[in-house]
Amino acid sequence: MGRAFRLGLSGTPGTGKTTIVSLLETQGYNTVSLESLAEKYGCLGELDSLDNSKPIDMDRLYDELKIAWSKDPDYSIIIDGHLSHQLPCDQVVILRCRPDILEIRLENRDYSKEKIRGNVEWELIGGPWNDKENSNGWLELDTTESNEEVIFESIHNWITDGFKPTTVDTEIDWIGIMEE
Numbered sequence: 001m002g003r004a005f006r007l008g009l010s011g012t013p014g015t016g017k018t019t020i021v022s023l024l025e026t027q028g029y030n031t032v033s034l035e036s037l038a039e040k041y042g043c044l045g046e047l048d049s050l051d052n053s054k055p056i057d058m059d060r061l062y063d064e065l066k067i068a069w070s071k072d073p074d075y076s077i078i079i080d081g082h083l084s085h086q087l088p089c090d091q092v093v094i095l096r097c098r099p100d101i102l103e104i105r106l107e108n109r110d111y112s113k114e115k116i117r118g119n120v121e122w123e124l125i126g127g128p129w130n131d132k133e134n135s136n137g138w139l140e141l142d143t144t145e146s147n148e149e150v151i152f153e154s155i156h157n158w159i160t161d162g163f164k165p166t167t168v169d170t171e172i173d174w175i176g177i178m179e180e
Contacts, residue, residue, distance in 0.1 A: 005077075005091055006073055007092065009031075010092060011095030012122050013109075015095035024156075034084050061087070065087055092138050098144040106119055126172070
């Protein structure tokens with residue numbers, strides 16, 4: 001696997017991050033949630049009753065981690081969170097899901113219509129995934145129809161293969177697909 005790394009596991013809510021992190025943990029990978037990192041570095045806000053989440057000061061957290069992570073890590077860690085791609089990670093995995101299926105998944109979570117619409121639109125336009133300048137390596141995976149073991153294996157194989165570029169274009173463009 002080579003040297004230790006910091007990998008951000010990101011994606012819109014409902015794409016399968018928590019499920020995949022659980023599988024990674026059972027295989028011995030060290031993981032940490034974005035929220036716990038934000039709390040550790042004093043970057044986690046108070047609970048927002050409108051969307052039932054705690055805002056994270058991502059600019060401050062990035063700056064804090066840039067200092068804390070200024071040298072190579074002693075061990076590998078996977079950061080689980082839908083904004084983890086914005087951290088100073090070595091590699092990033094983005095989980096994606098077709099917007100119509102994502103909408104159903106979020107409805108099953110009893111999200112508000114506004115929160116569902118915002119997340120589906122975020123996924124549809126590719127959210128921030130289009131800005132890949134913060135990472136050395138990038139892997140996008142479509143979780144729409146793939147089971148969690150297939151997604152886990154794809155990530156595990158990418159890690160154990162030294163994060164080599166994939167042989168297929170993994171960039172997902174939902175708008176382009178819908179236009180076809």
